């Protein structure tokens with residue numbers, strides 16, 4: 001809308017903010033946490049929008065804006081609609097940045113699921129049941145079958161139509177777990193290897209964006225393949241019953257799948273349960289340190305960080321902090337340049 005105040009959340013190269021300016025935005029707050037913001041500044045200048053775009057380096061949840069916004073836009077959608085942090089960041093941004101009648105873009109995310117035949121991809125999972133170079137790598141098999149695989153699916157790899165079981169406004173649903181279920185009809189004979197998943201993002205009442213393999217205007221973004229533990233032969237008339245749980249903040253998906261055979265409705269039912277929570281690698285040392293009963297003390301490196309933070313008291317220049325760190329922790333830093341690198345990591349993150 002001409003005259004709008006816009007937040008480009010996770011602006012990357014800043015292209016969405018530039019488009020907002022072209023559409024007449026009065027001001028754009030371009031929030032980007034990485035050094036990509038430098039490139040965005042240069043691109044902004046090259047396009048003559050420096051008077052309208054203000055760059056803020058930081059994580060959106062930790063920055064404040066001087067005025068409320070009419071529009072918040074972001075492409076933090078990922079492959080399946082939630083993995084890039086949209087739900088978490090939009091909930092915070094709606095609460096803290098948006099005018100009461102402001103809008104978010106996208107306004108809604110619809111999750112889409114289809115039954116998929118993809119032998120080569122499933123073989124990547126099965127690889128871990130083999131013995132490459134004579135080694136037993138089977139402990140990795142359970143991780144592999146509890147993982148989502150980014151892949152660009154083709155329409156001919158689908159064993160039936162896609163279903164859209166659930167749609168949600170990411171700015172109001174927050175960190176809530178999402179639960180939904182659906183029945184996927186099988187319409188051709190083949191081998192079911194897993195579920196293909198993608199999104200439809202509602203950008204305005206009349207505009208959607210999708211990475212659907214069934215859409216001629218799909219955006220050039222991969223889908224996600226969630227495998228089954230073993231392939232299942234299916235034929236037209238069979239049905240795949242899916243229940244799914246998504247934890248948007250933890251970026252975790254649980255998929256339960258039951259295959260109902262049309263010709264043998266009672267005798268053959270195949271059930272699978274998978275979760276990316278079982279596909280995560282968490283070292284036992286790290287896990288122990290998250291137990292509520294754990295009593296933490298600082299490691300030598302923690303103490304060094306504490307030293308730097310304490311020295312950032314608003315009286316010392318950086319060079320003095322670097323020398324003092326080297327002096328206090330000679331066992332950790334072999335040279336002044338090592339100490340300087342450590343200090344730089346801390347102050348770029350925690351100082352103003």
Ligand SMILES: C[S@@+](CC[C@H](N)C(=O)[O-])C[C@H]1O[C@@H](n2cnc3c(N)ncnc32)[C@H](O)[C@@H]1O
Nearest residue numbers: 010011012013031032033034058059060075089
């Ligand atoms: C997928 S890119 C999108 C870039 C841009 N919107 C575009 O369309 O080209 C995501 C960018 O957002 C940044 N980012 C992600 N979440 C963020 C957040 N909550 N706050 C600030 N930057 C974020 C990442 O560093 C990355 O550069």
